Amino acid sequence: MSARTVTVRVNGVVRTEESEHHTTLAEHLRTALRLTGTHIGCGSGDCGACVVLLDGEPVCSCLVLAVQADGREVTTVEGLAGGGGLTREQRALIEEHGLQCGFCTPGLLVRMAHAAGRGGGEEGVLAGHLCRCTGYVGIRAAVRRSAGDAGAGR
Amino acid sequence: MTGEHRHIGRPVPPRHHERLVRGGGRFLADLRAADVLHAAFVRSPLAHAAVAGFDATAARRDPRCALVLGPDDLAGRTAAIPTVWRLPGQPQESIPVAVHTARYAGQPLGIVVARTPTAALDLAEAVRLDLAPLPPVPTVADALAEHAPPVVPGAAGNEAGRIRFGSPAEEIAAALARAAVVVEREFTLPRVHHSPLEPRGVLAAYEAGTGLLTVHASSQSPHAMRQDLCAVLGLRADQVRVIAPDVGGSFGSKVFLYPDEAMVCAAAVALGGAVRWVESRAENFTGAYQGRAQQATARLAVSGEGRFLAFDADLLADLGAYATQAGAGPHQVTALTLQGPYHADAAAATVRGVYTTRVPTGAYRGYGMQEAAFIRERLVDEAARELGLSPVELRLRNLIRPQDLPHTTHTGLTYDSGDYGAVLRRAAALAERPPPPDDPPWVRRATAVVAAVEISAFAPTALLEAFGIAWSGWEGVRLRINHDGTVTVHSGVIAVGQGIETSLAQIAAEGLGVPLDWVRVELGDTDTAPHSDLSAQASRALTLAGGALVIAARQLAGRMRALAAGFLKAEPEQVTLRIAATADPSSPEAAFHGAGGARITWRETAHRGYRGWGRAHRTDRIRLEESVDFDPPQLTFAHGAHAAEVAVDLGTGRVEVTGYWAVHDSGVLVNPLIAHGQITGGIAQGLGQALTEEARVDGAGLPVTRSFREYTLPAAQDIPEDLVVEHLCTPSTVIPGGFKGLGEGGAILPPAAVACAVAAAVPEIAHTLTSLPLTPSRVRAALRAAGITAEGGIR
Numbered sequence: 018m019s020a021r022t023v024t025v026r027v028n029g030v031v032r033t034e035e036s037e038h039h040t041t042l043a044e045h046l047r048t049a050l051r052l053t054g055t056h057i058g059c060g061s062g063d064c065g066a067c068v069v070l071l072d073g074e075p076v077c078s079c080l081v082l083a084v085q086a087d088g089r090e091v092t093t094v095e096g097l098a099g100g101g102g103l104t105r106e107q108r109a110l111i112e113e114h115g116l117q118c119g120f121c122t123p124g125l126l127v128r129m130a131h132a133a134g135r136g137g138g139e140e141g142v143l144a145g146h147l148c149r150c151t152g153y154v155g156i157r158a159a160v161r162r163s164a165g166d167a168g169a170g171r
Numbered sequence: 172m173t174g175e176h177r178h179i180g181r182p183v184p185p186r187h188h189e190r191l192v193r194g195g196g197r198f199l200a201d202l203r204a205a206d207v208l209h210a211a212f213v214r215s216p217l218a219h220a221a222v223a224g225f226d227a228t229a230a231r232r233d234p235r236c237a238l239v240l241g242p243d244d245l246a247g248r249t250a251a252i253p254t255v256w257r258l259p260g261q262p263q264e265s266i267p268v269a270v271h272t273a274r275y276a277g278q279p280l281g282i283v284v285a286r287t288p289t290a291a292l293d294l295a296e297a298v299r300l301d302l303a304p305l306p307p308v309p310t311v312a313d314a315l316a317e318h319a320p321p322v323v324p325g326a327a328g329n330e331a332g333r334i335r336f337g338s339p340a341e342e343i344a345a346a347l348a349r350a351a352v353v354v355e356r357e358f359t360l361p362r363v364h365h366s367p368l369e370p371r372g373v374l375a376a377y378e379a380g381t382g383l384l385t386v387h388a389s390s391q392s393p394h395a396m397r398q399d400l401c402a403v404l405g406l407r408a409d410q411v412r413v414i415a416p417d418v419g420g421s422f423g424s425k426v427f428l429y430p431d432e433a434m435v436c437a438a439a440v441a442l443g444g445a446v447r448w449v450e451s452r453a454e455n456f457t458g459a460y461q462g463r464a465q466q467a468t469a470r471l472a473v474s475g476e477g478r479f480l481a482f483d484a485d486l487l488a489d490l491g492a493y494a495t496q497a498g499a500g501p502h503q504v505t506a507l508t509l510q511g512p513y514h515a516d517a518a519a520a521t522v523r524g525v526y527t528t529r530v531p532t533g534a535y536r537g538y539g540m541q542e543a544a545f546i547r548e549r550l551v552d553e554a555a556r557e558l559g560l561s562p563v564e565l566r567l568r569n570l571i572r573p574q575d576l577p578h579t580t581h582t583g584l585t586y587d588s589g590d591y592g593a594v595l596r597r598a599a600a601l602a603e604r605p606p607p608p609d610d611p612p613w614v615r616r617a618t619a620v621v622a623a624v625e626i627s628a629f630a631p632t633a634l635l636e637a638f639g640i641a642w643s644g645w646e647g648v649r650l651r652i653n654h655d656g657t658v659t660v661h662s663g664v665i666a667v668g669q670g671i672e673t674s675l676a677q678i679a680a681e682g683l684g685v686p687l688d689w690v691r692v693e694l695g696d697t698d699t700a701p702h703s704d705l706s707a708q709a710s711r712a713l714t715l716a717g718g719a720l721v722i723a724a725r726q727l728a729g730r731m732r733a734l735a736a737g738f739l740k741a742e743p744e745q746v747t748l749r750i751a752a753t754a755d756p757s758s759p760e761a762a763f764h765g766a767g768g769a770r771i772t773w774r775e776t777a778h779r780g781y782r783g784w785g786r787a788h789r790t791d792r793i794r795l796e797e798s799v800d801f802d803p804p805q806l807t808f809a810h811g812a813h814a815a816e817v818a819v820d821l822g823t824g825r826v827e828v829t830g831y832w833a834v835h836d837s838g839v840l841v842n843p844l845i846a847h848g849q850i851t852g853g854i855a856q857g858l859g860q861a862l863t864e865e866a867r868v869d870g871a872g873l874p875v876t877r878s879f880r881e882y883t884l885p886a887a888q889d890i891p892e893d894l895v896v897e898h899l900c901t902p903s904t905v906i907p908g909g910f911k912g913l914g915e916g917g918a919i920l921p922p923a924a925v926a927c928a929v930a931a932a933v934p935e936i937a938h939t940l941t942s943l944p945l946t947p948s949r950v951r952a953a954l955r956a957a958g959i960t961a962e963g964g965i966r
Contacts, residue, residue, distance in 0.1 A: 039289070053201035054194020056419070058368045059452040063879035066368060094194035107192040111184045114848045118668025119191030120368040120419030126192060143887035147879065149368050149420050150668050151848055152855030152917075153887040154894055 023087045027052065028096025036083040042076075043067045045083035046093060054094040054123045058147070065146035068124035069093050075131050077124075094123035097130050106130055106163045115159035117150030125156065129163060139164075176684045176750065178677040179908070182844035183687065185673040197416045199372035199389045200449045207374070208237050210435050210448040211291035213281040213298045214458065215273030218309065218872025219320070219528040222271050224301025225281055235290035238442055239298065240434065241281040245269035248437050249403050252428055255641040256497045258332030258524045262325035266493055268403060268430045268437070273302065274322060274492030275530045276873045277457030279431040284438050284446055307872035308528045311466055311489050315525060322526040323493065329526045331490050331499070336506045337519030337581045338481070346481035346517045350472035354553045358467040359942040360542050360922075362489065362866040363859075364876065365462060365535055366884055369419020370450035373432045375439035382406075386413045386436055391421040391665055392706040395642075397697045399428035399496075400436055415695035418667045422856070423534035424459050425667075426708055427496045431458065456877045461866050462535025464489035465502055465542045469509075469520075471550035477560050479569045482509050484520040484546060491531035499524040500640075501532075504539030504626070507582045511547050512591040512622050512810055513569040518581040528872050536856060537918040538709060540625060548621040548923035549941060552930055556937060562927065563599050563620055567592055570622065577904075586624060586808045589901045594834045595622050595812040601832035601895055602814035610818065613961035616829070618816040619927030623919045625809040625837075627912025628718075628905070629709035632802050645802035646715030647701030650679060650723040652731065652795040654781040656756025656774035658683060658690040660720065663703025664712035666694050669914055670845040671712050677841050678717050678908065682724020683731075684748055685773070689756060701798070710809065710912025713841060714903070719801035721907040727797045732763070735776045737785040739765030748773075807903040809911040811835035813854075815924035816893075819932045822961030824951025826929055828858060830893040833920070838903040838911035846913055850896045853917020859885040861925035862944050935959060 024033040027050060034049040046052045046069070055078055058066035062077040069078045070092035098104050106129040109115070116122045125146050132142045139160050148156060190196070213225070225241035240248065251265035270280060281298060285291040306320040313319060314329035322329050347353055374387040384406060390396050393413035400411050418425065431448070439446045450459070469484035488502035499522055506520035555562040570591045571578050579585045599620045606616055630644035649661040660679050666672050672692040680687045693699060705711060729743075736743040750773065751760035757774035764770045779785055783793045816830035833850055840846045863883040867875040876882040896917075902909025922943055929945060930937035936953040954960070 037289075047200070052194070053198075054196065056196070056198065056369070057200070058370075059879055061452065061878055061880075064368060064452075094192075098193060103189065103192065107189075110192055111188045114184060114844050116188055116191060117670065117848055117852060118368065118418065118420045119188065119196050120198065120668075122191055123194050123196075140888060147368065147884050147886065149366055149422070149856070149884065150852045152851035152853075152885075152894070153890050154851040155848060157887060157892075 021084065023083050025086050026090045028092060038084060040083045041079050042081040042083050042086050043078035046078060052093050052095055056120050056123055058121065064121065066121045066124045068127045070127060070131060075128050092127065094126050097126060104130065105166050106133060109159035109163040109166065113155045113158040113162055115151060115155035121146060121148045129160060133163065176681060176686060178681040178687050179839065179841050181677065181842065183673060183677065183842055184844060185670040187672065198369055198419050199374060199387060199416060202374055202387055202416060204374055204376065204445050204447065207445040207447050208284045208286065208442065209288040209291045210282055210284050210438060210446050211295040212279040212431055213283065213295050213300065215276055215278045215280055217273060217302055217304055218276045218307040219305040220273045220302035221305060222273060222280055222300065223303050226299040230283055230294040230297040233294055235285045236294050237286065238284040238438055239281065240438060240441065242269050242271050245434065245437065248441060249433060250405065252399050252430065252433065252496065253402050254494060254496050254498060256500045257494065258499050259334050260332035261494055261498065261524065263323055263493055266430060266495065268433045274528050277530060278492065279434060279458065282434040282438050284442065309868050309872035311487050311525045311527060314527045322528055326526050331494055331524030331526055333521060333523045334503060335519065335521045338517035342517040343481050343483045343519050347472045350480050351475035352473045352554055352557050353470055354550050354557060355468065355470040356550065356553065356941045358469060358546050360463040360465045360545060361943060362461040362464040362532060363535065363864045364456060364866050364882055365422040365424035367420030367422060367424060370452060370455040371425060371459060372449040373435040374445065374447040375436040376445035377439040377443055379443040382410050384411045384436060384440060386411065387416055388413060388432065389418050389425055390415045391418065391425040391667055391708060392704065393665065393695060393697050394663060394702055394706065395704045396428045400433065403433045404437060404440060413697045415665050418665065421667045422536045423462060423538065423708065426534050453877050456882065457874045458530065460495060460531050460533040462532060463542060464532040465505065467546050469546045469550060471554050473554045473558065477558055477565050477568050479513055479515040480517065482515055482518040482547065484509055486520055486522045488522055488524045489527055489532060490524045491527055491529045493531055494524060495531045495533040497533060501534060501539035505542040507584060508540050508543040508624065508626065509547055510580045510582065511543065512571055512624050514571055529868060534708065536853060537915045540623060540915065541857065541919045541922060544621065544623040544919050544923045545926065549926055552619065552927045553938065556934060566595060566622060570595065585805055587805065587904050589808065589810050589836050590899065591622060591810055594810060594836055594899055595620060597897065597899070598812035598814045598832050598834040602816060602830065613821045614818050615821060615932040616816065616818045617928055617931035618814055619924055619931050620812055620814040621920050621923040621927055622812040623810065625710055625811065625912060625916045625919060626806055627710040627809050628714040628803040628807045629705065629711045631805055642704040643702060644705065645800050646703055646719055647798065647800040648716055648719040648723055649701055649796060649798045650720060650727055652727060652777050654778050656777045658685060660690060660692045661699055661701060662692065662694055662716045663701045663706055664694060664716045665707040667707055669707065669849060670842065671707060674713055674841040674845060675716060675720060678720045679724055682721055683728050685750055686752060686754065710914040714807060714906050714910045714912050715801055715803060717841065717910050718803070718907040719799045722801065723797040723799040727795065730795065731776055734780050734785045735763035735771055737787065738771045738776065738779060739763060739769050741765040804905050807905050807911050809835065809837040809913055809916055811916050811920060813920035813924040815928040817925060817928040817932055819929055819950065821954055821959055824947040824954055826862060826925065826945050826950060828891050828925060831891050832895045833917065834897045834899065835913060835916050836899045836901050837913035837916065839900060839909035840898055841910065846898065847896050849913050850917035851894060853915060854894065854921055855885050855890055857918045857921025858889065858925065860943055861922040863946065865944055933959065
């Protein structure tokens with residue numbers, strides 16, 4: 018079979034698993050590495066649910082092959098808070114009711130974490146993320162709140 | 172008594188959201204399963220064709236293949252899915268799982284099961300179909316044309332049946348005859364995709380030894396799914412267990428068992444193993460049922476003084492390839508709610524179901540009420556224009572007043588309580604603001620206000636029986652105080668992101684007078700959840716499960732108090748319950764207090780109760796559990812008014828919603844945070860339908876909208892920054908707790924509000940604004956037809 022080993026450092030832990038050449042990073046994370054927090058909403062890079070950080074940059078993991086991530090660093094939603102307290106962005110999303118079903122949330126949170134401290138505008142954070150539940154009102158409030166909290170130096 | 176534990180009305184974030192933001196969701200595709208095989212479907216590539224051959228020889232020969240079931244195999248293994256709500260005259264009483272005629276592109280014809288998802292897809296492509304093409308019938312007009320090709324056997328002229336509701340024809344005719352103005356328009360509400368972010372999916376596991384089938388499904392109604400699966404597979408109710416894990420949105424699209432889902436379960440039975448299918452986005456676009464799909468010819472008759480004399484409509488329901496379990500149900504609700512919140516001398520509507528060679532249609536958030544609101548509010552607006560009256564004034568003149576309630580409409584709906592005028596006036600006041608000074612001359616801006624009622628507590632048993640709808644409408648809960656004093660709620664409603672588990676916990680905690688974190692709500696498992704066919708649909712979960720819970724908590728609180736009184740050697744009314752906000756059940760701060768400093772903790776009371784101690788009589792019940800079935804005495808009606816401000820670009824035809832104000836009365840709000848989220852989410856979906864969303868096919872009936880690129884969901888920038896939601900509160904008079912529904916309310920009014928606002932901005936094209944969505948090309952065409960251009964618009 019057309020498979021090879023893929024080594025990625027995921028949320029700080031080095032993981033080596035087999036992957037077929039056509040397997041996407043999203044599927045590799047979900048299936049081989051059992052990190053199911055990354056959700057696949059469309060498989061075509063349109064919805065943003067599967068966004069992860071690849072070497073610190075946000076990518077739709079459904080558009081990246083697992084083999085392309087070999088030797089690189091990946092951060093998923095599971096790695097944002099680790100086992101510890103919630104991040105500023107996670108708290109803001111909960112308190113502002115920026116999620117309902119929670120399916121689109123992981124990709125959005127990864128994007129918000131990436132934007133934290135970079136001062137990216139609200140529209141920049143939200144572009145490329147679809148949510149069918151909230152009407153974005155709570156999400157926008159959460160993005161503002163977490164940016165404001167960051168500005169307050171917390 | 173429960174002064175320290177007021178939970179109803181508190182904006183508490185749903186507790187499971189912490190799990191979700193950590194990536195700990197348990198959606199269908201996330202579930203672990205041992206030795207699971209993967210399914211893919213062989214779907215029809217044509218809109219209409221006889222299936223002459225289904226050759227799976229090559230697929231079966233492949234070592235990765237576990238099973239292929241084609242139409243003939245399925246015919247031997249499955250019975251048809253029963254329908255529950257039929258039109259009079261409907262020729263088709265069930266939905267076959269095994270089909271030998273494809274009636275829409277994307278219809279599942281067979282299932283392939285293999286070791287990996289990729290192998291299943293490969294092998295599904297290796298199946299050779301021999302299709303004999305039949306002429307497609309993609310539109311209602313095509314279906315009703317003379318000599319149209321027949322879609323469903325027995326449906327003469329492709330009609331699926333018809334029904335009429337409301338005033339007799341002669342009353343309508345008389346009202347039309349004495350009217351000063353009769354406005355008649357043709358309306359189109361196109362097919363739309365629900366597009367939950369999580370597509371559908373099923374994980375079915377069958378154990379041949381025990382004969383037990385366990386199905387995990389991204390479902391909005393596990394009990395209904397179980398009943399249908401029993402019928403399809405010939406299994407007993409106690410052989411099938413359906414469990415809904417986290418569900419990533421549904422909006423009406425996951426309420427019924429689909430044939431493809433049934434095939435996954437049939438394959439699991441055939442293999443004696445576990446089979447999973449996770450729907451792709453493209454499959455969701457082509458194979459999942461769609462919403463709306465209604466055309467109407469409707470009229471409003473108004474007297475010279477601006478009094479509504481009659482609403483009347485002929486509705487054409489595009490049912491698609493077959494009537495789903497509820498078939499033309501949404502369209503019947505359009506007919507029933509056409510009159511809306513207004514007085515009229517007469518109101519009536521006829522529904523005709525039509526078969527086409529497109530994917531079937533069914534429930535979508537707003538269920539017929541959005542269609543009714545669009546038709547009605549546009550007619551009212553047009554009448555105001557013809558009479559030279561302000562549209563708000565015309566509405567206020569005709570709204571049913573609080574002192575008129577309860578009021579029974581011409582279609583037999585009894586509105587219980589509310590203040591429709593107050594809500595409309597509040598929305599109008601919120602929307603009032605001076606226009607911005609910097610609009611360019613080619614932009615026209617205006618505001619409109621519209622109103623609707625929202626059916627909730629669907630539905631009293633007597634009503635469903637009268638309509639011949641084979642569903643249970645009541646809702647049951649089981650409320651238990653465990654031996655350790657913690658509290659567990661079991662309900663048949665489902666969590667689909669609407670936060671119902673938290674709202675129910677708030678009701679239970681307040682009813683028992685305990686801290687919120689003592690309560691856990693268990694939903695979604697047919698083995699433990701009380702029976703519920705309708706579950707979390709139709710703005711009913713909070714009203715009915717919540718109403719049942721209010722009753723159950725009252726009873727159980729009384730039993731705990733009586734037990735504690737017995738242990739404290741006091742009368743129940745001499746006992747006081749004091750629980751500190753952060754106490755756990757065994758803490759001394761959580762205790763019943765008697766005379767002279769005597770006390771017993773909540774936990775000890777429960778623990779002794781479970782030993783059977785402290786009963787007044789040997790025959791008294793022991794388990795600290797109350798089971799309540801709540802059958803509402805009647806429907807209860809929430810209501811709302813929405814105002815939209817739009818800016819119309821006369822050059823491009825683009826409509827921008829620049830402000831939106833929604834005022835609702837959903838009775839007692841259990842959780843304002845959740846309520847607010849439900850309304851804003853509904854508004855966003857409604858704005859999508861107003862402006863961009865339409866499921867389209869080409870001339871051959873093949874789907875054109877197959878991804879989020881061709882089908883535009885509202886994105887963050889499409890939702891106005893100025894979006895205001897307010898709630899007034901008139902408690903329901905028929906639901907314990909005073910609750911009314913709100914899950915659909917947000918979605919009902921946006922298309923009406925936006926279209927009426929565009930009409931106000933550009934009255935020259937007002938009469939044409941009767942078809943959705945109001946895309947730039949549609950609006951631009953109307954502008955040009957009226958001779959309006961960006962240049963000419965410069966004043």
